[in-house]
Amino acid sequence: xxxxxxxxxxxxxxxxxxxxxxxxxxxxxxxxxxxxxxxxxxxxxxxxxxxxxxxxxxxxxxxxxxxxxxxxxxxxxxxxxxxxxxxxxxxxxxxxxxxxxxxxxxxxxxxxxxxxxxxxxxxxxxxxxxxxxxxxxxxxxxxxxxxxxxxxxxxxxxxxxxxxxxxxxxxxxxxxxxxxxxxxxxxxxxxxxxxxxxxxxxxxxxxxxxxxxxxxxxxxxxxxxxxxxxxxxxxxxxxxxxxxxxxxxxxxxxxxxxxxxxxxxxx
Numbered sequence: 001x002x003x004x005x006x007x008x009x010x011x012x013x014x015x016x017x018x019x020x021x022x023x024x025x026x027x028x029x030x031x032x033x034x035x036x037x038x039x040x041x042x043x044x045x046x047x048x049x050x051x052x053x054x055x056x057x058x059x060x061x062x063x064x065x066x067x068x069x070x071x072x073x074x075x076x077x078x079x080x081x082x083x084x085x086x087x088x089x090x091x092x093x094x095x096x097x098x099x100x101x102x103x104x105x106x107x108x109x110x111x112x113x114x115x116x117x118x119x120x121x122x123x124x125x126x127x128x129x130x131x132x133x134x135x136x137x138x139x140x141x142x143x144x145x146x147x148x149x150x151x152x153x154x155x156x157x158x159x160x161x162x163x164x165x166x167x168x169x170x171x172x173x174x175x176x177x178x179x180x181x182x183x184x185x186x187x188x189x190x191x192x193x194x195x196x197x198x199x200x201x202x203x204x205x206x207x208x209x210x211x212x213x214x215x216x217x218x219x220x221x222x223x224x225x226x227x228x229x230x231x232x233x234x235x236x237x238x239x240x241x242x243x244x245x246x247x248x249x250x251x252x253x254x255x256x257x258x259x260x261x262x263x264x265x266x267x
Contacts, residue, residue: 009059011049014078017071017103019096021087026078027100030058031067037106038263039069041097043115043139043250044146045176045187047077051114055251064260069109071100073117081186088193094123101131110263114138114250116190119145122200122229125208134266135212136259139246142225144199146172146191154188175247202232211235213262215255217244237262 014026028048038061042051048070052058061068072079074096075088082088097120101109111132113121118140125135141147150169156162157173164170176182214230216223218240230238239258241249249255 009053009062011053014072017100019074019099021092023074023080023082023087025074025080025096025100026072027103028070029068029104031062033067035065035067036266037069037104037109038066039071039097039101039106039109039111041071041111041113041117041120042073042076043117044190045076045172045179045182046115047072047179047181049077050179051117051250055256056253057112057250057256060256060260064264066110066263069100069104069106071096073120075183075186075190077181081183083183083185083189085189085192085196088190088197090120090123090194090197091127092193093120094127097124098128098131101128107131108133110134110136110266112136112138112259112263113140115140115246116145116194119194119200122208125210125212126206129208129210133210134263135208135210136215136262137212137226137229138215138241138255138259139217139220139222139249140200140214140226140229141222142200142229143222144197145194147195147199149191151188151191151195154184154191158184158188171247200229202229207233208236209234211262211265213237213239213259215239215241215249215258217241217246217249217252219243219245220249222246 118137216226
């Protein structure tokens with residue numbers, strides 16, 4: 001395992017990629033350009049820094065000899081934050097990933113996504129299968145992402161300052177407040193875009209065909225749905241992240257170790 005100076009695992013200044021509808025996506029890269037690339041895609045209300053740098057993923061991937069390419073999904077981090085739900089269709093989010101790969105001249109990459117990033121990865125693995133030989137999908141729901149968020153209560157909070165009463169929605173709001181720079185109107189639009197996009201549904205006949213590692217926390221309420229997606233995917237295996245719920249699973253050493261072992265099996 002390679003030694004990685006601490007200075008190389010801080011968040012560099014973003015490089016912006018202009019995507020098809022004119023929005024700017026903030027991207028970050030670490031490691032040697034000729035090393036195998038892992039693209040990491042964060043979850044809802046998070047960012048590359050919060051999901052992958054602060055938790056040790058970038059450090060451990062570099063130690064394992066990979067080049068790491070991260071992006072702040074639209075609506076997050078230092079990327080543009082449109083306020084319309086139509087800007088967050090799941091296929092649009094997947095096409096953002098393809099645009100970033102194109103901008104960095106990366107023909108193939110291993111994919112690691114968590115939560116919303118895993119839902120996007122479900123699409124990426126199918127839409128651009130020839131470029132994504134191996135996939136890690138952490139905390140991916142089989143239902144609609146953010147489906148339990150009460151959109152009406154969030155809109156009332158934004159428009160009128162009406163306090164949110166729904167406990168699940170309160171948890172999501174606490175998550176948005178934890179990461180600096182989040183824009184509540186943009187995050188509401190993301191939830192609306194996810195509702196319109198629908199769920200990851202194997203019954204539609206679309207499932208990833210390449211090797212996929214599904215990983216979900218043992219205390220996560222979506223774990224059975226994640227297992228169902230894994231069972232429907234031909235070359236899948238499932239890893240239960242011990243004693244973790246949805247919001248703290250990315251920091252699990254066990255999760256990182258399982259993912260690194262899985263990625264190392266790539267040809």
